[in-house]
Amino acid sequence: MTYLLAGDLGGTKTLLRLVKADSPDRSEFEQLYKSQEYTSLVSIAQKFLAAAQTHLGIEIQIQIACLAIAGAVIDRASYLPNLDWHINADGLQQALKIPHVELINDFAAVGYGIAQLPPADLHTLQTGQERQNAPKAVIGAGTGLGEGLLIHNGTDYQVIPTEGGHTDFAARSIQDFEFVQYLCRQLQIDRISNDRVISGRGIVAMYQYLRDTSNLSENPEIASVVKLWEAQIEKLVDPAALISAMAIAKTDPLSQATMQMFISAYGAEAGNLALKILPYGGLYIAGGIAAKNLPLLTDGTFLAAFNHKGRISDLMGKIPVRVILNPQVGLIGAAAQAARLGFGL
Structure with missing residues (x-):
């Protein structure tokens, strides 16, 4: 039996899945690992393969592995900046x-x-006017910000990865400009990328900014988690989840203001990406933050920022916008590509 290995490697978690070559859409065995608890992908993969053999009770011979990496892939190698891993x-x-x-x-x-x-x-935020074989775009915030394109080549969609998440963050208001200055001082740097803002750490950064510059009082529960996060070099706790949960529950005004600022920035950058490709085949929002914060994405803030593009705002309303609810879409895609590679070998 020919087995394929699919993987989705991010700064927070690594998910591995074993599938059969003739049924890549069905998982035979899978495991999730906390990426930061390991020094390399090899150690995770070896642990996974040993567990898979024990679980299935047979010797496993993998012919093809397709691994999705949260970083640029150049000459069959990649560096994961959020983990300091070099993968070859x-x-x-x-x-x-x-x-x-x-x-x-x-x-x-x-x-x-x-x-x-x-x-x-899929959850539709904006129906738009979908066009067959038109370009598609993908954006997703999680540990960092990812962006990608899909272009139809006459037969199928060709996937084009990008490092668009590392483009400059575009301030749209006085508050945004002040936030950028605040973050530059805090981090002692002179440039702020979208990856630093539209991500989990961006949520925390916006919370800190509003905490330090507004008259909104701080919830003691969140304050203790944020202080622990600020004191840690390796950032083992993540206040972003608690901040977003408080915002969804509408129990903390500071968290609500933070998430409104974040969702607006997210929508604006999604709109910027859409302007560069006009994805009338759909703009898809991936990443862990979107699916977990669907009530915040559907309150109008995201689409207001997405569609607010001055003289060409009317074009934006024609673009379908959908939230991907399945957190394993990257793993599913890696398995599908592994099967496609197997067919071509």
Whole structure:
């Protein structure tokens, strides 16, 4: 039996899945690992393969592995900036004894996964006017910010990964300009990228900014978590989840203001991406933050910022905007691409 290994590697978690070559849409075994608890992907993969053999009770021979990486893939290698991992496909082939290992950008994997999702895994924010074979775009905030494109080549969609999440954050108001200055002082840097703002750490940064510059009082529960986060070098606790939960529950005005500022920035950058490709095939919002904060994405703040593009705002309303609810879309896409590679080998 020919097995394939699919993986989705991010700054927070690494998810690995074993599938059969003739049924890549069905998981035979999968495990989730906290990325920051390991020093390399090899150690995670070796642990996973040992657990898979124990679970299935047979010796497993993997022919192809397709691994989605939260970083640029150049010459079959990648560096994960949020983990300080260097990954090399040839090295993985030798260490794991897998004949063929392919590394792809994590948002390329999301692009491959979109076609595999049933309608129930998507939530429509804006219906728009979808056009057949038109370009598609993907954006997703999590540990960082990812962006990708899909272009139809006459037969199928070609996935084009980008590092668009590391473009400059565009301030749109006096508050935004003051926030950028605040963050530059806090981090002692002279440039702020979208990756620093439209991400989990961006939520915390906006909370800190509003805490320090507004008259909104701080909730003691959140304050204790944020102080612990500020004191930690490796950031083992994440206040962003608590902040967003308080905002959804409408129990903390500071958290609500934070998330409104964040969702607006998210919508604006999604709109910026859409302007550059005009994805009338759909703009898809991936990443862990969107699905977990759907009530905040559907209150109008996101679409107001997305569509607010001056003289060409009317164009934006024609673009379908959908939230991907399935958190494993990248893994699904990696498995689909592994099967496609197997077909071509």
